[in-house]
Amino acid sequence: MLCEDLSPGHGFLRLASIPNITVDLRYASEDNFVGRNLYGTLDCAWLHELAAAGLSRAAVLLQERAPGHRLLVLDALRPHRVQILLWDHLEGTDLRQYVADPARGSIHSFGMALDATILDPQGKELDMGSGFDEMTELSHPRLEDMHLANGELTAWQVRNRQLLRGVLIDSGFTGVDNEWWHFDMLDRQQVRGTFIRVE
DSSP states (O other), X not given: OOGGGOOGGGTEEEGGGSTTEEEOOGGGSSOSTTOSOSSTTOOOOEEEHHHHHHXXXXXXXXXXXXXXOEEEEEEOOOOHHHHHHHHHHTTTSSOGGGSOOTTTOOGGGGTOEXXXXXXXXXXXXXXXXXXXXXOSGGGOGGGHHHXXXXXXXXXXXXXXXXXXXXXXXXXXXXXXXXXXXXXXXXXXXXXXXXXXXXX
């Protein structure tokens, strides 16, 4: 299915239909590791309805656990053609661990993954200790205890990450080991074998 053909009738929902979230798709701007707008005229502000339902639950949980805070969606549906651009951009580097091989397919391309952070009541992003798409070990959730012990992350930064993880995981998502901002809905193998990839 082409991104241009998406509609709610195909099992996808617009991010604008989900209350209590904010959207700033970084690949629709120059504010990303490639440094250019990769989405262009494509409307990528969508999620599969299952992931959208999870995001809606997470937004409610965040209001309960940290009143006044909002989830900020940094990426959601990412067409396969854009995934190829990201993969190709990192050719010849050791950074491809941060981008799914297009040969297998990114869960983003099924509308079943999202990248997110949290805004405080003043609309400022919480300090997570590293930036979105910062491709360093400081971004790895599995290394947080080590970074906390050696002073590279503060207890406050780890608590902010735990708040983000908590509301999303309790809403049906799973995180990954090397990106604090990335969350999948359902098992990756199941998604790749069952759901429609958006080109």
